[in-house]
Amino acid sequence: MNAAAATHQHTNCLRCGRTLRNPSPDGYGPKCRTKVRKAPVDLADYKAHQVASARELIEDGAIIPLRSVVFIAVSTDGTETYKTAPTACSCPAGVKGSRCYHQLAARMLLAA
Ligand SMILES: [Zn+2]
Ligand SMILES: [Zn+2]
Numbered sequence: 001m002n003a004a005a006a007t008h009q010h011t012n013c014l015r016c017g018r019t020l021r022n023p024s025p026d027g028y029g030p031k032c033r034t035k036v037r038k039a040p041v042d043l044a045d046y047k048a049h050q051v052a053s054a055r056e057l058i059e060d061g062a063i064i065p066l067r068s069v070v071f072i073a074v075s076t077d078g079t080e081t082y083k084t085a086p087t088a089c090s091c092p093a094g095v096k097g098s099r100c101y102h103q104l105a106a107r108m109l110l111a112a
Contacts, residue, residue, distance in 0.1 A: 013029040014026075014027040015109070026059045036108065040111055054104040054105040055105075057105045069110060070084070082094065
């Protein structure tokens with residue numbers, strides 16, 4: 001877990017907005033967490049390490065909904081944040097037009 005996520009206290013579920021009754025490291029209630037993990041996303045375009053990084057980002061609570069399809073993603077070292085959507089991202093890879101794992105995480109969350 002990265003430092004930025006560890007210090008972030010979630011009081012409401014990031015997906016449905018309901019009050020979290022138990023501490024939640026990723027910011028999801030139990031039902032929403034299950035849905036996010038089983039999100040039907042086509043992973044064929046992504047490498048295994050990108051899929052793992054996207055899942056880790058979600059499980060660290062390091063990708064937070066901003067508005068409609070836009071999310072804020074925290075960089076691995078916790079020092080920067082990126083604006084991420086399913087097909088665009090403001091991270092160094094994303095601005096070059098590469099498919100980054102932030103975009104994948106956004107797709108997973110939207111498909112959940
Ligand atoms: Zn929820
Ligand atoms: Zn990115």
